[in-house]
Amino acid sequence: MAFEDLYQEIILDHYRHPRNFAALEEVSDENIHENPTCGDSVKLDVKLGADGLIESVRFNGRGCAISVASASMMTEQLAGLSVKEALAKISSFIKILRGKGDTAQLAEWGDLVALEGVVKYPIRVKCATLAWHAAIDLLVAKSSEPA
Amino acid sequence: MVKGSHAAPSGASKVGYAAAFSANGRSIGGRTIEQIRSDFPALQRVIRHDGRENRVVYLDNAATTQKPQAVLDAMTDYYERSNANVHRALYTMGEESTAAFEATRKKVMRFINAASEREIVYTSGTTAAINLVAYSWGRTFLKQGDEILLTEMEHHSNLIPWQLVAKERGCTLRFLPVEEDGTVDLDRLPAVWSERIRLVAIAHMSNVLGTINDVRRVIEFAHARGVPVLLDGAQSVPHLPIDVQALDCDFLAFSGHKMCGPTGIGILYAKERILEEMPPFLGGGEMIEAVWLDHATWNDLPYKFEAGTPPIAESVGLGAAVDYLSSLTMEGVQAYEQELTRYALERLDAVAGLTLYGRAAARGAVFSFNIAGVHPHDLAQFLDREGVCVRSGHHCAHPLMRKLDVAATARASFSFYNTAEEVDLLVGALRKAKEFFI
Numbered sequence: 074m075a076f077e078d079l080y081q082e083i084i085l086d087h088y089r090h091p092r093n094f095a096a097l098e099e100v101s102d103e104n105i106h107e108n109p110t111c112g113d114s115v116k117l118d119v120k121l122g123a124d125g126l127i128e129s130v131r132f133n134g135r136g137c138a139i140s141v142a143s144a145s146m147m148t149e150q151l152a153g154l155s156v157k158e159a160l161a162k163i164s165s166f167i168k169i170l171r172g173k174g175d176t177a178q179l180a181e182w183g184d185l186v187a188l189e190g191v192v193k194y195p196i197r198v199k200c201a202t203l204a205w206h207a208a209i210d211l212l213v214a215k216s217s218e219p220a
Numbered sequence: 221m222v223k224g225s226h227a228a229p230s231g232a233s234k235v236g237y238a239a240a241f242s243a244n245g246r247s248i249g250g251r252t253i254e255q256i257r258s259d260f261p262a263l264q265r266v267i268r269h270d271g272r273e274n275r276v277v278y279l280d281n282a283a284t285t286q287k288p289q290a291v292l293d294a295m296t297d298y299y300e301r302s303n304a305n306v307h308r309a310l311y312t313m314g315e316e317s318t319a320a321f322e323a324t325r326k327k328v329m330r331f332i333n334a335a336s337e338r339e340i341v342y343t344s345g346t347t348a349a350i351n352l353v354a355y356s357w358g359r360t361f362l363k364q365g366d367e368i369l370l371t372e373m374e375h376h377s378n379l380i381p382w383q384l385v386a387k388e389r390g391c392t393l394r395f396l397p398v399e400e401d402g403t404v405d406l407d408r409l410p411a412v413w414s415e416r417i418r419l420v421a422i423a424h425m426s427n428v429l430g431t432i433n434d435v436r437r438v439i440e441f442a443h444a445r446g447v448p449v450l451l452d453g454a455q456s457v458p459h460l461p462i463d464v465q466a467l468d469c470d471f472l473a474f475s476g477h478k479m480c481g482p483t484g485i486g487i488l489y490a491k492e493r494i495l496e497e498m499p500p501f502l503g504g505g506e507m508i509e510a511v512w513l514d515h516a517t518w519n520d521l522p523y524k525f526e527a528g529t530p531p532i533a534e535s536v537g538l539g540a541a542v543d544y545l546s547s548l549t550m551e552g553v554q555a556y557e558q559e560l561t562r563y564a565l566e567r568l569d570a571v572a573g574l575t576l577y578g579r580a581a582a583r584g585a586v587f588s589f590n591i592a593g594v595h596p597h598d599l600a601q602f603l604d605r606e607g608v609c610v611r612s613g614h615h616c617a618h619p620l621m622r623k624l625d626v627a628a629t630a631r632a633s634f635s636f637y638n639t640a641e642e643v644d645l646l647v648g649a650l651r652k653a654k655e656f657f658i
Contacts, residue, residue, distance in 0.1 A: 080601075111627065
């Protein structure tokens with residue numbers, strides 16, 4: 074096993090300087106997603122533009138380097154997508170991390186390539202997908218809201 | 221990034237007490253720590269990561285301990301020579317397995333100074349032992365409106381069984397609070413006490429904070445009010461001399477695998493008078509005296525509580541583990557671990573940004589901590605690369621984590637085979653982790 078595959082410099086950079094990290098005090102704590110095995114938590118806010126596309130994703134929470142970096146990368150990855158596109162991307166990402174998809178796909182998704190090493194550490198997959206599960210819930214709720 | 225491995229941490233020589241401790245060539249029961257370590261095959265393990273090799277530094281002893289060769293040999297010998305079901309077998313191998321199974325019961329009896337073998341019930345572990353009490357004793361003697369007194373530091377295995385039985389019987393749980401320093405302030409006992417309390421169930425030693433509770437005082441207080449006391453001994457029995465008659469506890473639950481024995485076996489000690497009053501927990505073979513189609517009578521103690529084929533090979537292993545610990549003496553184990561504890565506290569306190577949870581004066585070698593800016597999971601993963609095994613998470617104590625206001629901690633827990641040098645390796649690895657993540 075290669076420790077440095079897991080903790081690549083890009084991951085540490087996102088961990089130390091998370092993108093789109095915000096206090097999100099206005100977002101209800103009911104929307105907090107938790108990883109019960111370690112108590113990590115994440116809270117998201119998604120803003121849709123007038124065109125229905127995702128304008129911004131922001132997050133708050135506490136977690137390990139893997140979970141914070143993955144949430145940070147996700148906020149960058151989902152901006153500009155339609156809700157439908159975002160949901161498809163999220164489900165592909167989760168599938169890949171669970172070892173059931175093609176990891177080569179990650180290389181086409183910018184910084185996400187750095188999370189490839191997580192696939193070899195099954196116990197850390199939950200860390201890397203926590204924010205993504207939270208995003209599914211939020212986007213599904215958004216898409217069922219009356220326009 | 222991180223260079224080298226297991227280099228002596230700088231500044232070690234500045235710690236006066238420490239240097240004296242590590243240089244002194246300690247021994248327990250007449251054997252040096254090096255000799256003791258050579259008894260444990262798993263402690264010789266080399267962990268390889270990224271082309272680096274480190275001798276394992278096993279610091280997860282509160283979760284489970286490593287096993288000496290004597291335990292492994294006893295179990296292998298049992299399976300190779302004497303494997304047969306216990307009791308009622310009239311052939312040689314069955315007699316041997318029964319003799320070994322019952323010999324361990326006697327060893328355990330002596331190890332904790334129980335008054336009789338009838339008070340030693342085999343279970344699958346601490347959790348099963350506490351559940352046995354909750355379901356058999358609790359369902360029989362707890363009534364609507366009764367209360368059970370616990371502490372806020374209990375492991376889930378000494379909390380959930382009581383939640384379940386309380387819900388079923390309409391009882392309420394009360395809690396002795398955990399103070400800031402990780403102790404239970406027994407001066408609060410009179411204020412927390414209620415006349416409806418029917419049982420006290422308390423950890424002898426915390427699996428998170430290392431705190432050793434003054435259980436003798438709790439037992440005296442409860443007994444003065446006619447209330448029995450259960451001790452969760454999962455963390456205490458492997459590290460302290462235990463005398464159940466001197467303690468006068470009514471129940472004591474503990475696990476084999478945390479005291480150098482195999483997994484899958486544990487012990488419920490209970491006073492004979494109380495066991496006699498309790499109905500069986502599990503029904504099946506062995507626990508009966510005579511059976512008709514519509515009713516049955518129960519076997520004598522302790523067999524009334526041992527339904528089904530018991531963990532026989534595991535009992536053989538536990539017997540060897542008890543022999544091993546007895547040869548070292550638990551007084552010797554305790555004295556050595558106390559020195560190790562003092563040294564580890566001194567070294568951990570010297571790590572900038574480290575918050576240690578639990579400052580009890582009476583404590584064992586269990587250290588839960590966090591390092592500012594490094595998540596405990598990242599820390600544990602990093603330490604693994606250095607060959608250092610620690611646990612990270614909530615340690616099956618959610619309510620205590622909430623009280624400490626942390627989501628998780630890292631935990632290093634020591635045993636008698638650990639050394640001051642391993643404390644240094646831990647501290648050195650913690651410093652490297654800080655450099656890596658912060």
